[in-house]
Amino acid sequence: MSAAPETLAIRPPAVWLRFARALWRTATANAAMMTGIALFLAVVIVAIGAPVFAEVDPLDQDLLARLVPPSPGHWLGTDAFGRDIWARIAYGARISLVIGLVAVGIAMVIGSALGILSGYMGGWVDQAISQATNILLAFPSLILGLMVVAFLGPSVPNLIAAISLATIPQFIRVSRAPTIALRERDFIQACRALGFSPLRIMVRHILPNIWPEILVMGSLWLATAIRVEASLAFIGLGVKPPTPTWGGMIREGFEQILNSVYLALFPSLAILVVVLALNMIGDGLRDALDPRLKESKR
Amino acid sequence: AHPASAAEKVIRVGMATGDIGKMDPHVAAGTPEKTLFTWVFNGLVRIRPGEANPQFIEPDLATSWEHSADNLTWTFHLRKGVQCHGGYGEFTADDAAYSLMRAADPKRSSFSSDFKAISGVEALDKYTLKITYKEHVPSVLGYLVNIQGGNMVCKKAAEEMGADFAKHPIGTGPFMFQEYKPQQEVVLVANPDYFRGKPKIDRIEYKFIQAIASRDLAFEKGELDISYGRSDQAWYDRMSKLKDASVVTTEPTELYTLHLNQSHKPLDDLRVRQAIAMSIPRDAIVKYRGERIARAAKSVVPQGYLGYADTPMLPYDPKKAKALLKEAGYPDGIKLHVVQTSLGVMRDTMEVLQGQMRKAGIDLDLQIVEHATFHADIRKDKSDAVLYAASRFPIADIYLSQFYDSASTVGSPTAVTNFSHCNVADAEIRAARTETDAEKQLAEWKLAQKKIIDNVCSVPVYELFDAWALSNRVKLGYTLTGAPGRGIPLLEETTID
Amino acid sequence: MTTAQPLLQVFGVSKTFDVPRRIGAPPGKVHALDDVTLDIAIGETLGLVGESGCGKSTAGRAFLRLIEPDTGEVWFDGENLTTAIPSRMRTLRKRLQIIFQDPYSSLNPRQKVADMLAEVLSVHKVCPRAEFPRRIAQLLDEVGLPASAADRFPHEFSGGQRQRLGIARALSVGPDLIVADEAVSALDVSIQAQILDLLRRLKAERNLSYLFITHDLGVVRYFCQRAAVMYLGRIVETGPVKDLLDEPLHPYTRMLRAASPVPNPVEARKTVQVTGEVPSPLNPPTGCHFHPRCPLAKDICKQARPTVTEMGGGRAVACHLYG
Amino acid sequence: MTDAPVLAVRGLSTQFRIGGAWRAATRNIAFDLYENQTIALVGESGCGKSITCQTILGLLPAAVARTEGSIVYQGRELVGLSDAEMETVRGKEIAMIFQEPMTALNPVMTVGEQIAEAIRVHRRCTKAEAKAEAIAFMDRVRIPAAAQRYNDYPHQFSGGMRQRIVIAMAMACKPKVLLADEPTTALDVTIQAQILAELRDLCANFNMSMVFITHSLGVVAAIADRVAVMYAGEIVELASVEELFAAPQHPYTRALFQAIPRVDETAENLQAIPGQVPPITAFPEGCRFAPRCPMRMEKCAGRPPRLAAADPASPHAVACFLHHDLALEEAAE
Amino acid sequence: MARYALLKLLYAVPTLFAVLLLVFVLTRVIPGDPAQLILGDQATPEAIAALRTQLGLDKSIPLQFLDFLVGVLHGDFGSSIVTGQSVVSLAAAVLPSTLELTVASLVVGVVFGVPLGAWSAMRRNRLPDIAVRIGSLIGLSLPAFVFGILLLVVFAVQLGWFPVIAPSGDVSVFEDLRALVLPAVTLGILMAAYITRVTRSSMLQVLGEDFIRTARAKGVPWWRVVRRHALRNAIIPVVTVVGLYLGVLIGNSVLTEMVFNRPGLGKLIVGALAQRDYPVLQGLMVLYTLLIILANLITDLAYGVFNPRVRFA
Numbered sequence A: 001m002s003a004a005p006e007t008l009a010i011r012p013p014a015v016w017l018r019f020a021r022a023l024w025r026t027a028t029a030n031a032a033m034m035t036g037i038a039l040f041l042a043v044v045i046v047a048i049g050a051p052v053f054a055e056v057d058p059l060d061q062d063l064l065a066r067l068v069p070p071s072p073g074h075w076l077g078t079d080a081f082g083r084d085i086w087a088r089i090a091y092g093a094r095i096s097l098v099i100g101l102v103a104v105g106i107a108m109v110i111g112s113a114l115g116i117l118s119g120y121m122g123g124w125v126d127q128a129i130s131q132a133t134n135i136l137l138a139f140p141s142l143i144l145g146l147m148v149v150a151f152l153g154p155s156v157p158n159l160i161a162a163i164s165l166a167t168i169p170q171f172i173r174v175s176r177a178p179t180i181a182l183r184e185r186d187f188i189q190a191c192r193a194l195g196f197s198p199l200r201i202m203v204r205h206i207l208p209n210i211w212p213e214i215l216v217m218g219s220l221w222l223a224t225a226i227r228v229e230a231s232l233a234f235i236g237l238g239v240k241p242p243t244p245t246w247g248g249m250i251r252e253g254f255e256q257i258l259n260s261v262y263l264a265l266f267p268s269l270a271i272l273v274v275v276l277a278l279n280m281i282g283d284g285l286r287d288a289l290d291p292r293l294k295e296s297k298r
Numbered sequence B: 001a002h003p004a005s006a007a008e009k010v011i012r013v014g015m016a017t018g019d020i021g022k023m024d025p026h027v028a029a030g031t032p033e034k035t036l037f038t039w040v041f042n043g044l045v046r047i048r049p050g051e052a053n054p055q056f057i058e059p060d061l062a063t064s065w066e067h068s069a070d071n072l073t074w075t076f077h078l079r080k081g082v083q084c085h086g087g088y089g090e091f092t093a094d095d096a097a098y099s100l101m102r103a104a105d106p107k108r109s110s111f112s113s114d115f116k117a118i119s120g121v122e123a124l125d126k127y128t129l130k131i132t133y134k135e136h137v138p139s140v141l142g143y144l145v146n147i148q149g150g151n152m153v154c155k156k157a158a159e160e161m162g163a164d165f166a167k168h169p170i171g172t173g174p175f176m177f178q179e180y181k182p183q184q185e186v187v188l189v190a191n192p193d194y195f196r197g198k199p200k201i202d203r204i205e206y207k208f209i210q211a212i213a214s215r216d217l218a219f220e221k222g223e224l225d226i227s228y229g230r231s232d233q234a235w236y237d238r239m240s241k242l243k244d245a246s247v248v249t250t251e252p253t254e255l256y257t258l259h260l261n262q263s264h265k266p267l268d269d270l271r272v273r274q275a276i277a278m279s280i281p282r283d284a285i286v287k288y289r290g291e292r293i294a295r296a297a298k299s300v301v302p303q304g305y306l307g308y309a310d311t312p313m314l315p316y317d318p319k320k321a322k323a324l325l326k327e328a329g330y331p332d333g334i335k336l337h338v339v340q341t342s343l344g345v346m347r348d349t350m351e352v353l354q355g356q357m358r359k360a361g362i363d364l365d366l367q368i369v370e371h372a373t374f375h376a377d378i379r380k381d382k383s384d385a386v387l388y389a390a391s392r393f394p395i396a397d398i399y400l401s402q403f404y405d406s407a408s409t410v411g412s413p414t415a416v417t418n419f420s421h422c423n424v425a426d427a428e429i430r431a432a433r434t435e436t437d438a439e440k441q442l443a444e445w446k447l448a449q450k451k452i453i454d455n456v457c458s459v460p461v462y463e464l465f466d467a468w469a470l471s472n473r474v475k476l477g478y479t480l481t482g483a484p485g486r487g488i489p490l491l492e493e494t495t496i497d
Numbered sequence C: 001m002t003t004a005q006p007l008l009q010v011f012g013v014s015k016t017f018d019v020p021r022r023i024g025a026p027p028g029k030v031h032a033l034d035d036v037t038l039d040i041a042i043g044e045t046l047g048l049v050g051e052s053g054c055g056k057s058t059a060g061r062a063f064l065r066l067i068e069p070d071t072g073e074v075w076f077d078g079e080n081l082t083t084a085i086p087s088r089m090r091t092l093r094k095r096l097q098i099i100f101q102d103p104y105s106s107l108n109p110r111q112k113v114a115d116m117l118a119e120v121l122s123v124h125k126v127c128p129r130a131e132f133p134r135r136i137a138q139l140l141d142e143v144g145l146p147a148s149a150a151d152r153f154p155h156e157f158s159g160g161q162r163q164r165l166g167i168a169r170a171l172s173v174g175p176d177l178i179v180a181d182e183a184v185s186a187l188d189v190s191i192q193a194q195i196l197d198l199l200r201r202l203k204a205e206r207n208l209s210y211l212f213i214t215h216d217l218g219v220v221r222y223f224c225q226r227a228a229v230m231y232l233g234r235i236v237e238t239g240p241v242k243d244l245l246d247e248p249l250h251p252y253t254r255m256l257r258a259a260s261p262v263p264n265p266v267e268a269r270k271t272v273q274v275t276g277e278v279p280s281p282l283n284p285p286t287g288c289h290f291h292p293r294c295p296l297a298k299d300i301c302k303q304a305r306p307t308v309t310e311m312g313g314g315r316a317v318a319c320h321l322y323g
Numbered sequence D: 001m002t003d004a005p006v007l008a009v010r011g012l013s014t015q016f017r018i019g020g021a022w023r024a025a026t027r028n029i030a031f032d033l034y035e036n037q038t039i040a041l042v043g044e045s046g047c048g049k050s051i052t053c054q055t056i057l058g059l060l061p062a063a064v065a066r067t068e069g070s071i072v073y074q075g076r077e078l079v080g081l082s083d084a085e086m087e088t089v090r091g092k093e094i095a096m097i098f099q100e101p102m103t104a105l106n107p108v109m110t111v112g113e114q115i116a117e118a119i120r121v122h123r124r125c126t127k128a129e130a131k132a133e134a135i136a137f138m139d140r141v142r143i144p145a146a147a148q149r150y151n152d153y154p155h156q157f158s159g160g161m162r163q164r165i166v167i168a169m170a171m172a173c174k175p176k177v178l179l180a181d182e183p184t185t186a187l188d189v190t191i192q193a194q195i196l197a198e199l200r201d202l203c204a205n206f207n208m209s210m211v212f213i214t215h216s217l218g219v220v221a222a223i224a225d226r227v228a229v230m231y232a233g234e235i236v237e238l239a240s241v242e243e244l245f246a247a248p249q250h251p252y253t254r255a256l257f258q259a260i261p262r263v264d265e266t267a268e269n270l271q272a273i274p275g276q277v278p279p280i281t282a283f284p285e286g287c288r289f290a291p292r293c294p295m296r297m298e299k300c301a302g303r304p305p306r307l308a309a310a311d312p313a314s315p316h317a318v319a320c321f322l323h324h325d326l327a328l329e330e331a332a333e
Numbered sequence E: 001m002a003r004y005a006l007l008k009l010l011y012a013v014p015t016l017f018a019v020l021l022l023v024f025v026l027t028r029v030i031p032g033d034p035a036q037l038i039l040g041d042q043a044t045p046e047a048i049a050a051l052r053t054q055l056g057l058d059k060s061i062p063l064q065f066l067d068f069l070v071g072v073l074h075g076d077f078g079s080s081i082v083t084g085q086s087v088v089s090l091a092a093a094v095l096p097s098t099l100e101l102t103v104a105s106l107v108v109g110v111v112f113g114v115p116l117g118a119w120s121a122m123r124r125n126r127l128p129d130i131a132v133r134i135g136s137l138i139g140l141s142l143p144a145f146v147f148g149i150l151l152l153v154v155f156a157v158q159l160g161w162f163p164v165i166a167p168s169g170d171v172s173v174f175e176d177l178r179a180l181v182l183p184a185v186t187l188g189i190l191m192a193a194y195i196t197r198v199t200r201s202s203m204l205q206v207l208g209e210d211f212i213r214t215a216r217a218k219g220v221p222w223w224r225v226v227r228r229h230a231l232r233n234a235i236i237p238v239v240t241v242v243g244l245y246l247g248v249l250i251g252n253s254v255l256t257e258m259v260f261n262r263p264g265l266g267k268l269i270v271g272a273l274a275q276r277d278y279p280v281l282q283g284l285m286v287l288y289t290l291l292i293i294l295a296n297l298i299t300d301l302a303y304g305v306f307n308p309r310v311r312f313a
């Protein structure tokens, strides 16, 4: 055809760099996402800099100043042991964030990997994974948590293991269905025709197309993960005392909910802030990753 | 609730449990079951309603009794015409003998150890029962009151029903079992043939409501008339403010004791144990729990028990505790690995101890486990320290024998609940058990308590009362200060407006 | 038949699809391919025509094992594809390419054009990484797209432009055989001419072979040496293009020929006589599938499936008229 | 042909938001459509044919596309109508057949329902009536065993059959104007011939007018009354079908004719147009075809030529300086 | 259809077996002795050993498993070692309220979730959307027990509209439903939060599809396009999520059941595990697994109803 073109619009920068740029572009364009990032960063900063933000030791009991309502001295009040709630929320952010993010992260990675594998490969792989999923699903997550924790003993890693284990089936299911739909699409067929290995097809072609669903699910389950810690704490199997966690604080707050409702409310609000922030980021990310995103017709 | 006819009087009781266990008085040991047994069963004798102290023992199914000079042979004369529930006939000496044998049989009873000393039970005639003992027992009558193994069951019913008896208890008490709904309630109805007269209330709805807040709200809204409370001052204060209701705290108390396992380092060192004793601010903890709810422990035996002696303990002094630790070779403090149950009050108490002992450089590394695991683990010596709450029949012997006699050391074949591996007072405890002279017996017990405390086998923390919220509409018919069976007795004279 | 060495040989390939009806009811069966036998020589272009839904795309896919055929064998360059192990198949795919019919679903919506092409180049190590940009621009240029297209996502292109992206992708690995499934149907004549010229040039340069699926007999005439006509899953006629179009043997081929529009307003207005209903592939007619629409149908056509008759000059037809 | 056009398009331009700026995908589109007449839109793929049709129906999302110019349907200006107002126009007055048959149908509604819906939203009739009529339309587009397939879902149809369903759906609205975007591209020639015949009948029976997009000049010859040739977002030539086929004037149109592979003649070589269509972000200043035009002149790069008749007496209009001069045009104004 | 259901149930047998084996082994490997728990802390080692023998806990684990399997095959699930009640009667007692609560909260979840999600998608990034999104996140962030108590305080105690604890005995259907409202809302809100999010996201996707444009080109009014075309497609992923959550609901209503003092399968299972009540635990896990499988089946069927493309190959 005509002479080779002289100018080229394509310089291939590193993938991460391009991703980061896309992220930054969307982030700056998307006020909600910026707010989300700011909120999340704020929580992370409070978690890391807890000693700075809360001068009081979160473990320091003051038995004679228990259940003090929010007041200048303790601006979020004190708990049943007279410990400062704000300090506990700040320090608790560390563990709760780690539990939520890591547990959901692990579940998301393993679950969607298995889901894609199951949906794409079909056949006995699909059968095996589906059966395993059913077995996992057949345990109420509280029971599963109880068993894992009873078996391995309560510790943060074990808790994370328990919560991820309970969450994995959700991600398997959520990623398997769209994978099956995608498998029939011509562009996946084209990949096969081009001799791409199944692994490449799954990672490079299917995964990017089901990201949005996984992301939305991920940001939703984060709240659940932090809450499950609360549920386990509720039956007494959360993180070791006296380490503060939001879930544990909610449990303790529940005991006093009729006298001092703020005990359970403040940590719940903290969870809300994180989940809200992550959802805003998740939605923004989704827009960033979806080139096709059309505006609704109105 | 049931469509109550205007005339029907119903009392609704809320209990802190998800469900009830076996309704067999010789098997179940939990508060929910014991509360139920109070209404269904009688003993040969009983403690006057409203009291918890054995000094108030009075006739129940037995109208009178006498014993031999050596205290080893006891004869009881039974009340005539007492009817078993459900048409199982008259309650006779045969039933009483059967009940006692049943309670003493380790295969059928959780309380067989209480009756170890019995050598024979015999129905002399329809209304006369003879019990013979191998050795002296500090309080024969105490074991025959209507709690635990002292509850009298009807032989024919128990034998006919076999394992089903636990689902449908038959006794002679003022109320009869009617219906059980899993996870919901047990319904009891008045026993029209009750020997003290037909009860004034027609029915008891005994509801299992695990969550305290729900129980409180149900009580507040009038859906419950009696509600099991929480041993917490905040709860006490809030409920006390309710109109038309009152809050009562009852004995027996549960004594919370921190047992220090001497077989574990560094607790083998007396100085370390003393340091621990000095790191616990008993009075502050009582304040935290609530002064209407708790009282500071004054010995290793709960107050009011026969043989209890107020024994001075080491005062709270975290500085001195630190110094002692340093002296023992732990300048940076010590760390104890503690297995702890996840159950509410026990765990709360442990967290307070943890927070307080921290100030003396003692770090409690709590491994919170499920209650079942807790019981298994502490019996395998897995914990450096065991926080245990218990109330026993109010005689010092039981407490001392089970917790501080080396024969009861966990892991041994005769193990009960000696978690501390304490053996300093074996001689005194054993001597007191068979001592017939009351004075001498008291002296031995007193010495035993002092030795245990001086040796810091354990650190008693506080005693907690049971707390109940009662609607003012409920008229118990007696003054309530104690409830030996934990549950509030609802009797023939109890009524509701 | 062609004397040249065959590159692709297809023997008796059949494919049936289950079509679900209601939940629980037994599925319907569509015989998309019914005993198809074909071959394509090195450097040859075989046109495959037939009505929509007759199984052309299925054939193209089955030959490349994108769909597993139920029965039959496909040989490529002396190798049996039907039994090739997956890793061998993946290597072979570099030589076997397909351009998909539907330009809308054949491109990954989340991949930019440059990434798409770069991925192919890197997987098959077509050229050193440093040359990718140049190579990509060249490929785009070959299919008539500007270099700036590299930085765009598929949804930013029109249908014809997307089709060209698919062509560029197939060309990028330098295949020996391309299955072009209506590759130029969505294009306007000018681009179509460009693409056809391009495909022709590549054929000349690289001795490429094509299986060219299309509706457009004009394109067949221009581009293909031989053609095969399909009707409801069966090949009804094959032969050199010129003969086949100028003197069609099978009544269906004749009908196709007659219905082809010509760019002449006067001629085009003459109403062509196209008769009969298109049969349902779920429930194809007995005997010769075409008999309900055939103006020359005889009794035997309703009963027996016609066998393939060699007619000389490389022509063959499956019709009772020639039995 | 009556005097007033059913649809009069003037100075229509559709702009997309690309990289933050508004870029015109089409520019200055103008044509008249008379009753019972078919105008064919042909041209390079990507030159804006589909966009133009969607603009007429106001279907482009406001967030990414905007429209300038005027579209007058039976005396009523459509540009600037609210969505609710457009709803009364869509389907009933102007209907559209979309280019992509695979995605144009709702996958969870039976094809019959979708056609019946088109009937019921515009006319009061019972469900049974709508169903009967829908089946009749399915018959018309040669769906075999139409009554049985009424309750089938789109995925149970082949691409060609889906296309026919889309056509049936548009026809079922009985619009005054039908915008048909490559309705027969996916079909084989026998079905295509039948559909074209059917569409012609419909135009005649219902006094329908049609805008027909296609790439096949054979199809144009078979169905169109007038032809608009588009290039890079503009109409470059507009003439009756006979005149255009007899004497194409614009160099692009001529080049198109050179590129047709014919079924009745063997051609050695097709004359492809060298070069490529400029992207909408880089349209040339003057005549957009100029860079590829074999007869390019100096002035072609200067100002865009207007679409006008070389001979004022003839309706054959062309936008090319070879046929009429800019100066001439300006003088005429 | 019946054949399909049967086939699915057949497929479930290995799952069931695996679940049982897991429950069986895990519960016996974790520490804790039912005999100790039943007899209390004063029981003698002798009494405990006797009870263990009586319960068959002294046998080897494989032997116990075999005994259990044989029992199950004879339809005998044993009885609780804690209460003595037969497992079947316990299950029968709690099953109705579990199903009742599950269905009711499902209804709450769908009735709130789907319309809110759709509305939010249509008002993307505008005030209603933001409000709905934050609202759904509040639903997710507040643990059921906290939310439940708050509901009780306001609606049961303050306003007196609903009872605090579920009435027992023979009560009118009205009373029964009244007691169901608050727990169903507590659980349903959580579910609604999920459904809202999923509906919104899939609705956004669907609104961009070509067939929406086709429908609009037909002149179908906008609200009808949304209802008949968009929603019907958007609901398909929602069905998956609802199905998934259905299983979760049955087992995870424990805390809600505690707060509202309702009997329930989940509560029973948790209780049995805490008490190491092996027969109950095993029997109920069979039931629970069957319910999950049933829920899967219903989801599949519902999926088929909503999605004609679904295949059962």
Ligand SMILES: Nc1ncnc2c1ncn2[C@@H]1O[C@H](COP(=O)(O)OP(=O)(O)OP(=O)(O)O)[C@@H](O)[C@H]1O
Residues within 6 Å of the ligand: C017, C018, C019, C030, C031, C032, C050, C051, C052, C053, C054, C055, C056, C057, C058, C059, C101, C281, D156, D157, D158, D159, D160, D161, D186
């Ligand atoms: N995956 C599939 N499942 C079920 N049926 C299928 C599948 N793929 C194709 N079919 C059916 O097989 C037959 C042949 O389809 P195919 O796509 O090969 O036709 P085609 O000749 O390419 O038609 P077109 O010209 O419309 O593209 C059709 O009836 C089609 O409905």
Ligand SMILES: Nc1ncnc2c1ncn2[C@@H]1O[C@H](COP(=O)(O)OP(=O)(O)OP(=O)(O)O)[C@@H](O)[C@H]1O
Residues within 6 Å of the ligand: C156, C157, C158, C159, C160, C161, C186, C188, D016, D017, D018, D025, D044, D045, D046, D047, D048, D049, D050, D051, D052, D064, D099, D280
């Ligand atoms: N949403 C969009 N955003 C940006 N550009 C668009 C968008 N949709 C279409 N375009 C551009 O508008 C131009 C016209 O597109 P249109 O679909 O009308 O082409 P067409 O003439 O129908 O082509 P074809 O014959 O290939 O279908 C193309 O260059 C296309 O890239």
Ligand SMILES: [Mg+2]
Residues within 6 Å of the ligand: C053, C056, C057, C058, C101, C181
């Ligand atoms: Mg095809």
Ligand SMILES: [Mg+2]
Residues within 6 Å of the ligand: C158, C159, D049, D050, D051, D099, D181
């Ligand atoms: Mg188009």
